[in-house]
Each structure stands twice: as structure tokens, then as C-alpha cells.
Amino acid sequence: MNRRRTPIAALFAVVLLLGGCSETISGTASPVPGQGPVLTKAAPCSLLTPEHADALALKLPGVETKGNKAQLVPPMCLLSERDDSPRGVSLSITQSVDIPLNDFYAGAQPGEKFGIGGFTWTRYASPLGPTACSLSTELGPSSFVELGSETQTGAPEATACDLALAAAPAIASRLPGGEPNPKIVAPPGQKKPEPSGPLLQVDPCTLLKPDEAAKLAIAPGTPVDPAALANPEDKGCQWKDSDGDKGQRPLDVTLFVSTAVADVAGLEGTPEETDLGGRKWTVRSDAATKYCTAALPMSATSTVKVSSGHWDDGAKACDLLRAALPTVSAALPAGS
Secondary structure, eight states, rough: OOOOOOOOHHHHHHHHHOOOSSOOOOOOOBTTTTTTTTTOOOOGGGGGOOOHHHHBBSEEEEEEEEBBHHHHOOOOEEBOOOOSSSSOOOOEEESSSSOOOOHTTTTOOEEEEETTTTTEEEEEEOTTTTTEEEEEEEEEEEEEEEEEEEEOOTGGGGTTTHHHHHHHHHHTSSSOOOOOSSOOOOOTTTOOOSSTTTTTTTTGGGGOHHHHHHHOOOOOOOOOOOGOOOOOTTTEEEHHHHHHHHOOOOEEEEEEETGGGGGGGEEEEEEEEETTTTEEEEEEETTTEEEEEEEEEEEEEEEEEEEEEEEOOOGTTTHHHHHHHHHHHHHSSSSO
């Protein structure tokens, strides 16, 4: 899960020094043909409904600043990723009602254009570099909305605009002339998927029967307390070893019913692929901890993890796991 201080959040901290919540402009605005009344109040946090924020796995309420016209800084809202976002990033929404778009960008070069929600959105070069995205639509001579996002941890630079592009239909629907009732889909990794797939109905303790465990010199499996697992929907089973707190460690099987293999924690060590009946497991041994894991993606959003180790001898860390893995793998349902 991405919990770093993001470049967008760092930029927002600077803007926050300007203070405030929203800005109202005095006077009477003229309508823009085809778009209805011109906005006279900048309230960027109001441009994302609770339903749309939930669809994008963003926290509410957002933190909003007043901006500073003299410094060409419009009001801005920062919405952080939710704690359950696997690789989520923040979204910034900047809304101007009295600063021209060209003045705001001060010579930054426009790039790719996107037609979204009834508006033309343009990506501009960001001062934060290629891992950050600045996506704007011009609403009038001194009116625009800018969306800012960035790459998820470890993702290619080309994905910097993924969250901004996903949010653009939602923002457009709140602007005069925008297309209503958009379907909002979060980028992969931004929103935790719903539990689904072939592991939903599987009891992990049935993957290695008592007689099969006895042949491996381990006890019958017992369910793992859900409180000890990473997510409430996960399921686990443990087969205890027979030599106490030294030597062989227990064998654990955990079923992640809503976690992609890339987001499963604790997969440390050099990966080695093992093919068992067409199922490609990735086995990793961590010499420092004398711990061994094997992971199998059952679907794009579900994973099986098998783990064990040896308290005293790192060379034996994977012995029990490798001995049990063919049986566990064969007992899994179709899906990988």
C-alpha cells in the first residue's frame, strides 16, 4: 500500500500556506453559450460527490485551500487515497473562476488532449516531472479546472494521468454543460477489489488432509484467527510442526480473496517459478529470516500464499513447503 509523501501532497502543503477554504467572486457573470451559468464560486472539493470519491477510493472530506489570485494560485482541494487502497495515490482538484489558464501555466507546454464528459481536457507539462500529471479543461476566459495525479509506486511514468483521467468524467458531471451520470472506474491498484473468484468457497484447511499432513510429520490443519490476517475477508489455515519453537516452522496457507499477487505482503527473496500441473507458483526463500513463501495468482484479484521456514537452518527453509505444495496445488479449484 502506498503511504509515502507524494509529490502532489508536497505541492499541496505549499499551497496550504496560502490558507482558506473557498473563494467567492463579486459581480455578475455572463453565461457561456452552451454551458449554462458561469461559476462564480470556486469550491473544488464540491466537484467530487461522495459516490464518485468512493468509486475512486479517495478519502472525504478533502482538504481545501483558498488560493491567492495575486500569486496566480486558484483554490485547490486534495483528496488522499483511502487506507485500503492497495497502491493508491492522491487526487488534487484546482478550480479557477478568475485566473486565465495560460497565466496559471505560465508557459508550460500543452500535450495530449482528451474528450471526456463533454469537455476537452489537455495534459500540461508538470513542474513535478513526468511522474506527475496536470490535466486541465478551460471553461471560460478566466475559468478552468485542473486535475492532478501521479504514478503509483513502481508504476511506469506513462500511468501518471490514470487517476486524473478516471476522475475527469465525475468532475465534468458537476460542471455546467457536463455529461451527467458518468460511470466511474478506478485505475488498477487504486481501489481494493470486491472479494470474488474461485477462492470464495474454499476452506484452506481442506487443501491438505490429516492423512496427507501426517506423511509430512505435521499436525492436522487448524483455522487461523481472522484477526491475525491482513484483511477481514482473507482465510488461513496452519499445520503445526512437531519440534516446538526450533527446527521446522509450521506450514501456513492463506487465501487472499480480494488481493492481487502484486499486493500480497511478505513475499521476500529471489523468485523461482515452479510449474505444478500447469499452475505457475513463484517460490521465494529469504536467507536472512530462514523463511520460504510460494504464491499463486488464482485470478487478477485473488491469490494463494503458502509459507513455512526453518528456525535454525536456512538451507531447509523451503523443504516442508516444497513437499506440501504439489498436494495443496492439486486441491485448489479451477481458476488459475
